[in-house]
Amino acid sequence: MPSESQIPIASQDxxxxxxxRVALFYGTLFGMTGTHLPFFTVWLKAVGIDAFWIGLITAVPPVTRFTALPLVTGFAERRQALRGGIILTAFATALGFFVLGFLPLGTQHLPVLVFLIYVLTCCLWTPMVPLTDAYALRGVKRYGLNYGPLRLWGSAAFVLGALVCGMLFDLIAAKNLIWIIAGSAALGALASLALAPLDDAKAARPVTGDASALLRDGGFLAVIVASALIQGSHAAYYIFASIAWQQAGYDGLTIAVLWVLGVIAEIVLFALSPRFTLQPSMLVVIAALSAAVRWVLTAQDLPLAVLAIVQLAHALSFGLTQVGIMGLMLRHVPGHVMARAQGYLTACGGIVAGLASVASGTIYEMWGQGIYYGMAVMAALGGLVIWLARDRLSHQPHKAASGG
Structure with missing residues (x-):
């Protein structure tokens, strides 16, 4: 049976x-995140959920990333049904948010009901990104495409979703904001139906190695640990950047522009990524060093113009890391365990980001902007991990979980 790398390049059409279709689905997937991020906690407060329950409810997605997520991605892949898994999780996610919207308000048990339904929803929502990445990487290999230009539409839709939310915020009653989230999730569910089948149960490669062998492969472990460290180094930025900028005297519009600058730079990098000629491992090393420099600069009291330039480094600290890590996954992980590999990658990232977020609160109280020095060390360690594993990653493609 020929491996996936031997599948002839399909027609241009x-x-x-x-x-x-993948770009469209990425757009709906991250567009929904762009509506959920600013609206969900506002809706929780509007329907009478107190601060304790809001904290508990918003902690659900990170937990499901390293509990339910690997189970769902593994289940879909063992049945050679990545597309089916994406469709199922997309419709289940939309259903979950619609159920939240229809809950009777004012009942004594509303917080518990919201928590339980949100847990069930997140168990199927959080696996959507790794399932989609695995599906996209299989298509990248089969059709001779590049990952970056597909993924950029997710970033663009995230910005669009956030901007639309900003415009609608004053026009819609807070208790009705859940319908925007549910509606965007429904768009994603409909878009998932357009995804073309890639898995052929009859022609699929038999699994000759256990996917758990990935976790015994030094090269793969280096990839997921490096990704977790570099991406996790953004934790303090995501939590405290807006607070620090507000304390520095910047208004809401300026803060929004600073955030958008970073995402626009990320989109440009994804668009240019097919021109990159360096090995993926070197891209990750460059991304890690760029992240370290970015955080050291962010720790300083910078003029607004300089801060805006530093924000453009998000293209390198986040975008280049994503491109490099996906390149390493494509080269080092066999296609028949790609979804489970993506699940492990996301789970590891979720654990590290969660720990970094918890630690960030305590450190920020003591050191303020000095927390970014710790984030710089974290990113640099991620680069060191990949640098030490670069030979293994360059010379042993598709060894992980290959069954020999």
Whole structure:
């Protein structure tokens, strides 16, 4: 049975259809995140959920990333049904948010009901990104495409979703904000139906190695640990950047522009990524060093113009890390365990980001902006991990979980 790397390149028309549909789904997937992030906690407060329950409820997604997520990705992959898994999780996510919207308000048990339904929803929502990444990488290999131009539409939709939320915020009653989230999730569910089948149960490669062998492979472990450290180094930035900028005297519009600058730079990098010629491992090393420099600069009291320039480094600290890590996954992980590999990657990232977020609160209280020095060390360690594993990653492609 030929491996996936031996599958002939499909026709140009099929390649374009695949790219368009995946880009559309990435757009709806991250567009929904762009509506959920600013609206969900506001809705929780509006329907009478107190601060304790809001904290408990918003802690659910990180927990499901390293508990339910690997189980769901593994289940879908063992049944050679990545597309089916994406469709199922997309519709279940939309259903979950619609159920939240229909809950009777003012009941004594509302916080418990919201918590339980949100747990069930997140168990199927959080696996959507790794399932989609695994599906996209299989298509990238099959059709001879590049990951970056597909993924950029997710970033663009996130910005659009956040901007639309900002415009609608004053026009919609807070208790009705859940319908925007549910509606965007429904768009994603509909878009998932357009995804082309990639898995052929009859022609699929038999699994000759246990996916758990990935966790015994030094190269793969280096990839997920490096990714977790570099991406996790953004924890303090995500939590405290807006607070620090507000304390520095910047208004809401300026703060929004600073955030958008970073995402726009990320989109540009994804668009240019097909031109990159360096090995993926070197891209990750460059990204790690860029992140370290970015955090050291962010710790300083910078003029607004300089801060805006530093924000453009998000393209390197986040975007280049994503491109490099996906390149390493494509080269080092066999296609038949890609979804489980993506699950492990996301789970590891969730654990590290969660720990970094918890630690950030305590450290920020003591050191303020000095917390970014710790984030710089964290990013640099991620680069060191990949640098030490670069030979293994370059010379042993597709060894992990290959069954020999």
């Amino acid at each position: 099929a390649s374009k259809r695949f790219a368009t």
